[in-house]
Amino acid sequence: xxxxxxxxxxxxxxxxxxxxxxxxxxxxxxxxxxxxxxxxxxxxxxxxxxxxxxxxxxxxxxxxxxxxxxxxxxxxxxxxxxxxxxxxxxxxxxxxxxxxxxxxxxxxxxxxxxxxxxxxxxxxxxxxxxxxxxxxxxxxxxxxxxxxxxxxxxxxxxxxxxxxxxxxxxxxxxxxxxxxxxxxxxxxxxxxxxxxxxxxxxxxxxxxxxxxxxxxxxxxxxxxxxxxxxxxxxxxxxxxxxxxxxxxxxxxxxxxxxxxxxxxxxxxxxxxxxxxxxxxxxxxxxxxxxxxxxxxx
Numbered sequence: 001x002x003x004x005x006x007x008x009x010x011x012x013x014x015x016x017x018x019x020x021x022x023x024x025x026x027x028x029x030x031x032x033x034x035x036x037x038x039x040x041x042x043x044x045x046x047x048x049x050x051x052x053x054x055x056x057x058x059x060x061x062x063x064x065x066x067x068x069x070x071x072x073x074x075x076x077x078x079x080x081x082x083x084x085x086x087x088x089x090x091x092x093x094x095x096x097x098x099x100x101x102x103x104x105x106x107x108x109x110x111x112x113x114x115x116x117x118x119x120x121x122x123x124x125x126x127x128x129x130x131x132x133x134x135x136x137x138x139x140x141x142x143x144x145x146x147x148x149x150x151x152x153x154x155x156x157x158x159x160x161x162x163x164x165x166x167x168x169x170x171x172x173x174x175x176x177x178x179x180x181x182x183x184x185x186x187x188x189x190x191x192x193x194x195x196x197x198x199x200x201x202x203x204x205x206x207x208x209x210x211x212x213x214x215x216x217x218x219x220x221x222x223x224x225x226x227x228x229x230x231x232x233x234x235x236x237x238x239x240x241x242x243x244x245x246x247x248x249x250x251x252x253x254x255x256x257x258x259x260x261x262x263x264x265x266x267x268x269x270x271x272x273x274x275x276x277x278x279x280x281x282x283x284x285x286x287x288x289x290x291x292x293x294x295x296x297x
């Protein structure tokens with residue numbers, strides 16, 4: 001059991017390493033070469049195909065009474081989550097997006113209370129208040145900056161993505177005790193593709209397909225690693241770990257993202273968008289996550 005728990009933690013850690021690189025790779029593709037919504041359709045459609053290839057060799061049937069939950073997971077965890085994230089990332093900075101996503105563990109606690117009726121404690125209330133204050137402060141900063149790519153609307157969209165993903169983590173957990181991870185994630189992506197299809201097709205004409213192999217490799221990274229492997233590893237982690245533990249790993253993303261941003265800025269002699277105010281907002285969120293986690297222990 002200890003080995004399974006260790007492997008689950010390692011899987012979730014790898015997921016967040018993959019996501020940290022995705023902020024910059026996806027940012028370099030949108031909206032210059034691909035519109036966010038069409039890129040999402042490629043991302044979900046590609047992963048959907050790969051999941052069904054694996055699922056073909058695994059015979060497991062979903063009970064009819066569970067399809068409503070899977071349908072909601074597809075909406076919050078795939079379609080709404082990714083549409084909001086890519087739209088937000090396309091108009092704000094990668095560093096801002098990675099910091100705002102650290103509010104996910106706090107949002108998971110809120111939705112766990114609303115959906116699963118998990119009780120609140122003093123530490124949770126204080127932690128949630130501080131964490132949300134940090135996220136709101138960062139979003140407001142996006143409306144005032146003119147020297148970086150920060151954007152108020154973009155930051156709000158990323159916060160909406162974090163909220164949607166938090167609902168997904170809470171909703172999908174009960175399914176993990178009943179079915180194999182690959183069965184769950186395959187059907188979740190099936191519903192997610194269904195919801196995303198009209199948005200992606202409508203944005204086809206907004207994309208420019210005049211790009212080189214570097215952009216092609218970036219698209220492959222987003223489809224294969226950020227979507228297929230990341231969701232597969234994440235769903236495996238959720239089958240062993242509680243959603244609050246899985247979501248807590250997300251606060252490593254801004255650390256990795258800032259390191260990647262500094263390396264890119266150093267090589268290209270450009271600004272990273274990292275400021276003292278953003279570091280202060282990050283600290284508020286981290287303290288909030290710590291208090292929420294301490295309350296749970």
